[in-house]
Amino acid sequence: MTVFLRRTVDTGSTTFTLVIPRVNLRFSHSAHIATLGVTAVHKFSIIGPPNGQADFYHSHSLSGDAALVVF
Numbered sequence: 001m002t003v004f005l006r007r008t009v010d011t012g013s014t015t016f017t018l019v020i021p022r023v024n025l026r027f028s029h030s031a032h033i034a035t036l037g038v039t040a041v042h043k044f045s046i047i048g049p050p051n052g053q054a055d056f057y058h059s060h061s062l063s064g065d066a067a068l069v070v071f
Helices: none
Strands: 001-006 012-018 031-042 055-067
Touching: none
Parallel strands: none
Antiparallel strands: 001 012, 012 031, 031 055
C-alpha cells in the first residue's frame, strides 16, 4: 500500500509504502509480524529533469501484532 506524504506539481513528491504480509491466524487470535516500510523522495523540476539521482529511498523495519477483531 502506497500513500503520498507530499505531492507538488513543480518539485516532486514523497511517498510511503507499507509492505503488508499475509498472516494466518488459524489457531490463535493474534500473531507477531515483522515487515518493511519505504519512504521515497522523487525529485522533479518543471525546468527539466534534476541533475543526478532523482529518486531516494529510506527503509524502515516495522513490527507489531496482527489480531483478529470481531465487531
